[in-house]
Amino acid sequence: MSEMRRIGIITSGGDCGGLNAVIKGVAQMARHMGMEAVIIPNGYAGLYNLMDMESVVILTTERLSQVESGVTGSEAGHSRVKIRKIDDPLKYERIKKGLEKFRIDGLVISGGDDTGSVMVDLTANGIPCIHVPKTMDLDLQSYSVGGDSAVNRIAIFARELKATGLSHNRVMVIEVFGRYAGHTAYRGGIGAEVDCILIPEIPVDFDIVYGHMKKLYMTRVRASDVKAGTYTIVAAEGMKDAAGEAITDKASGVDAFGHLKLAGAGAYVRNQLEERMKNDPEIKEFMKDVGMFVPGVYHLPEIREVTPGHLVRTGQTSSFDVNFGKQAGAAAVILLTKGISGSTVVKVVGTDIYHQPTAEVIKQRYVDLNEIALHESLGICFGRKPEEYRPEIKGITGLIERHL
Numbered sequence: 492m493s494e495m496r497r498i499g500i501i502t503s504g505g506d507c508g509g510l511n512a513v514i515k516g517v518a519q520m521a522r523h524m525g526m527e528a529v530i531i532p533n534g535y536a537g538l539y540n541l542m543d544m545e546s547v548v549i550l551t552t553e554r555l556s557q558v559e560s561g562v563t564g565s566e567a568g569h570s571r572v573k574i575r576k577i578d579d580p581l582k583y584e585r586i587k588k589g590l591e592k593f594r595i596d597g598l599v600i601s602g603g604d605d606t607g608s609v610m611v612d613l614t615a616n617g618i619p620c621i622h623v624p625k626t627m628d629l630d631l632q633s634y635s636v637g638g639d640s641a642v643n644r645i646a647i648f649a650r651e652l653k654a655t656g657l658s659h660n661r662v663m664v665i666e667v668f669g670r671y672a673g674h675t676a677y678r679g680g681i682g683a684e685v686d687c688i689l690i691p692e693i694p695v696d697f698d699i700v701y702g703h704m705k706k707l708y709m710t711r712v713r714a715s716d717v718k719a720g721t722y723t724i725v726a727a728e729g730m731k732d733a734a735g736e737a738i739t740d741k742a743s744g745v746d747a748f749g750h751l752k753l754a755g756a757g758a759y760v761r762n763q764l765e766e767r768m769k770n771d772p773e774i775k776e777f778m779k780d781v782g783m784f785v786p787g788v789y790h791l792p793e794i795r796e797v798t799p800g801h802l803v804r805t806g807q808t809s810s811f812d813v814n815f816g817k818q819a820g821a822a823a824v825i826l827l828t829k830g831i832s833g834s835t836v837v838k839v840v841g842t843d844i845y846h847q848p849t850a851e852v853i854k855q856r857y858v859d860l861n862e863i864a865l866h867e868s869l870g871i872c873f874g875r876k877p878e879e880y881r882p883e884i885k886g887i888t889g890l891i892e893r894h895l
Contacts, residue, residue, distance in 0.1 A: 508640025509812030516820025534570035541589025614833035629674035645679025656721030666757030695874035757796030
């Protein structure tokens with residue numbers, strides 16, 4: 492393999508926290524090793540169109556000072572493009588010519604499973620690449636930059652929405668990203684101490700959710716000296732009904748990678764609970780008992796769904812993601828200089844850089860349902876009949892391996 496002199500940086504897929512830290516980690520390590528780092532803008536769209544660009548941005552010390560690691564999003568930009576689907580039989584040759592034009596010897600690409608699958612194709616076509624795992628969904632086999640930032644944002648939103656729920660005695664439903672895995676809804680919901688978490692891994696029995704909601708909500712209002720209470724649900728966008736079908740508007744279509752566009756989980760949860768309340772005679776009596784019932788005006792507690800959407804991707808990057816992003820970006824440069832390609836940076840522990848074939852890392856990882864039972868023991872509803880937590884007690888000898 493020829494000597495690395497200039498490395499191109501690509502961020503692809505959805506934006507999230509930690510990507511600017513990856514960019515800085517790559518650029519700073521490249522400079523330390525006597526190389527240049529350049530931005531290839533707009534993800535894989537930019538890579539395909541590199542041949543037609545007049546110039547690329549070199550991350551000099553001055554230019555790099557404008558990149559803030561603690562700010563979410565990516566200085567390099569994004570797109571959702573599956574190169575294999577581009578209607579051009581010479582697409583890989585075109586990409587190679589673009590890289591040659593700007594003397595780019597290797598690529599550091601940060602993205603999730605879709606981005607990683609394209610990187611596997613690029614590697615197979617002779618383009619040196621290292622993958623830095625990035626997805627706020629946390630569904631890759633390794634930790635991915637952006638996950639911690641997203642979990643913290645979800646927890647903040649859910650925690651703060653309790654205040655408006657309590658002010659109006661409302662049930663609050665918060666729909667969050669995560670696609671087909673429930674990691675961010677699960678961890679964010681636990682972080683906010685919500686009452687119910689609905690994830691794709693567990694088909695939802697709404698009779699169980701309703702029973703849990705009714706009991707907690709009514710108990711809280713009755714126990715309050717000012718008759719105030721709320722109940723909070725975090726619902727993952729990819730949650731499933733009791734039949735195991737994803738809850739979404741099928742008319743939304745699919746994205747560039749063939750994934751169903753998920754939407755409407757929050758509204759679906761609200762509708763299911765409202766329907767049950769309307770048919771429950773105890774609710775009317777409860778409303779009268781606590782002084783909330785108003786004839787012809789106010790018969791049932793209100794349920795409101797909130798979809799923070801892309802706000803979950805915004806704001807400040809967590810310190811954990813800045814740490815991981817910088818380490819992984821720097822490690823990616825080192826791997827390229829060692830002639831390694833087609834791998835994902837998994838973690839850095841001291842002087843050890845762990846990597847794994849990207850084709851393995853991008854296999855989807857789901858929430859461990861054995862862990863769910865622990866939180867069911869603590870009173871959280873997951874839309875199913877609670878299962879018993881069966882712990883296995885294991886002692887540790889020696890040092891515990893660090894993961895960051």
